[in-house]
Amino acid sequence: MKGEGAERDRLLKEIAKCRACRFCVDVCPTYQASGGVESYCAYGRLQITKYLLNGTLAFDDALTYCLYSCLQCRRCEVMCKSKGQNLDICDILGRGRRLLSQRLAEEGNDAKL
Amino acid sequence: MYHPGDIIEAIAANLRATRNPFGIPHFIVNRWWREAGLTAHGDAMLFTGMMYQFVPYIETSTTYLAKYEDTPLAAYLRYARYAPGYLSGLGLAAITPAREKRRFDRILQDIVRLLKASEVDFYYRPELDRYSGILLYDLGDQEGFVRHARWLANRLQKAGIKKLITVDPHTTYALKELFPKYTGVRFEVHPYFELLRLGGGNGRRTTVALHDPCFYGRYLGLSDVPARALADLGIDCAPVDRSGAYTHCCGGPAESISPRLAGEVGQRRLDQLAQTGAPIVAMCPICLGNLRKLGAEVRDLSSVMAENL
Ligand code: SF4
Ligand code: SF4
Numbered sequence: 342m343k344g345e346g347a348e349r350d351r352l353l354k355e356i357a358k359c360r361a362c363r364f365c366v367d368v369c370p371t372y373q374a375s376g377g378v379e380s381y382c383a384y385g386r387l388q389i390t391k392y393l394l395n396g397t398l399a400f401d402d403a404l405t406y407c408l409y410s411c412l413q414c415r416r417c418e419v420m421c422k423s424k425g426q427n428l429d430i431c432d433i434l435g436r437g438r439r440l441l442s443q444r445l446a447e448e449g450n451d452a453k454l
Numbered sequence: 455m456y457h458p459g460d461i462i463e464a465i466a467a468n469l470r471a472t473r474n475p476f477g478i479p480h481f482i483v484n485r486w487w488r489e490a491g492l493t494a495h496g497d498a499m500l501f502t503g504m505m506y507q508f509v510p511y512i513e514t515s516t517t518y519l520a521k522y523e524d525t526p527l528a529a530y531l532r533y534a535r536y537a538p539g540y541l542s543g544l545g546l547a548a549i550t551p552a553r554e555k556r557r558f559d560r561i562l563q564d565i566v567r568l569l570k571a572s573e574v575d576f577y578y579r580p581e582l583d584r585y586s587g588i589l590l591y592d593l594g595d596q597e598g599f600v601r602h603a604r605w606l607a608n609r610l611q612k613a614g615i616k617k618l619i620t621v622d623p624h625t626t627y628a629l630k631e632l633f634p635k636y637t638g639v640r641f642e643v644h645p646y647f648e649l650l651r652l653g654g655g656n657g658r659r660t661t662v663a664l665h666d667p668c669f670y671g672r673y674l675g676l677s678d679v680p681a682r683a684l685a686d687l688g689i690d691c692a693p694v695d696r697s698g699a700y701t702h703c704c705g706g707p708a709e710s711i712s713p714r715l716a717g718e719v720g721q722r723r724l725d726q727l728a729q730t731g732a733p734i735v736a737m738c739p740i741c742l743g744n745l746r747k748l749g750a751e752v753r754d755l756s757s758v759m760a761e762n763l
Contacts, residue, residue: 370703374718409711412719413592414668414703438594 345440349394355433356391359384364424365417371410380407383417383430390437408438465589466598473602475589476511483507486559487580490566496577498617498644500569503625504585506561509743510554512709558739564760565621565646571763572651574619582613586628592707600636603628607639617642619649623669623738630674645676647683647737647755655687655762662758663730664691665723665745667738671701680737680755687762692730702726706740720744
């Protein structure tokens with residue numbers, strides 16, 4: 342899709358601003374509900390998005406679930422911003438999902454990013 | 455888990471075909487206003503965005519989704535998109551209990567009572583009060599959302615609507631932040647509690663545990679406004695572990711992807727609220743539905759305020 346490559350590059354650039362400080366991990370409700378699985382917190386979701394976008398990981402059901410189970414509640418974001426890191430986490434994850442849903446809509450559940 | 459692709463496609467197909475995410479005809483969903491004695495002219499239009507009206511239907515459909523989550527039957531959801539919208543929607547409307555629909559309609563009637571008691575100059579036009587499309591945006595179908603939002607913004611603009619009174623955080627956020635950004639149309643938007651002027655109350659002092667929804671607490675930064683409106687009526691808010699900018703999600707947004715996860719997150723929130731020992735009050739239809747589903751008695755902000763007038 343037109344413009345998709347540019348959006349992917351923009352997203353990768355924004356994700357690269359994450360300093361892996363992990364302040365956002367403990368505050369995430371889905372991380373807590375999962376009993377502490379890092380793929381279900383902001384940091385983990387950003388890494389998954391990054392690896393899907395740069396082709397390191399192949400897209401599958403488990404990874405889709407990690408991205409779509411985010412509640413978009415912004416709890417992580419308040420923490421990230423209060424620590425001066427300032428990532429718009431929900432916007433980044435939402436845009437990642439958007440690229441993904443375009444593929445899902447076009448190619449069905451077996452879509453690859 | 456349900457596959458997000460199937461959920462998005464089912465909702466988007468319904469919205470395209472019927473302007474309603476569940477495919478239920480508008481005149482069936484939106485009946486609450488018929489005995490509310492409302493006028494069609496005034497300063498600001500009451501805009502419910504259908505979220506309260508949808509909750510009984512969401513409850514019914516997620517009860518079924520929860521039953522079949524992680525069973526081979528889950529995969530059948532992908533065929534839902536082939537059923538014409540109104541056909542599947544009418545089925546859902548038929549199995550949703552009337553008692554539940556009345557319960558949510560009453561919340562909107564209470565909001566009307568509060569606005570009238572505050573002498574707010576408002577009106578209602580049921581044909582213009584439609585769903586905002588926010589669920590599609592949340593699920594990442596931006597194109598679907600923008601298409602629907604443009605349709606609605608145009609309709610409201612053509613009718614000369616400038617000022618809207620909203621009743622839930624999701625619609626408020628959609629109209630206040632997303633509509634200007636994606637449709638270029640800007641309305642003056644006020645959540646109803648911002649306009650309330652309810653001095654005094656009935657003299658009884660009570661305390662409640664108010665659950666801040668993420669969209670008021672973080673997205674819109676409005677948490678203190680409902681607390682002030684309650685204080686005007688002599689209702690105190692017990693200190694809740696995690697509130698305001700650090701409020702804890704009710705789990706509701708995960709409902710369509712995984713009812714189990716929604717339940718686990720909701721239970722944690724419920725425990726935090728229950729710790730206060732005070733009656734639990736919510737101000738978002740999604741929070742209300744998700745927390746109630748876990749067996750807790752949760753009331754809507756408007757009902758508690760109307761009762762204390
Ligand atoms: S708090 Fe922000 S910078 Fe730190 S790990 Fe989380 S997303 Fe990255
Ligand atoms: S927005 Fe998503 S990642 Fe961030 S705290 Fe909420 S559920 Fe976790």
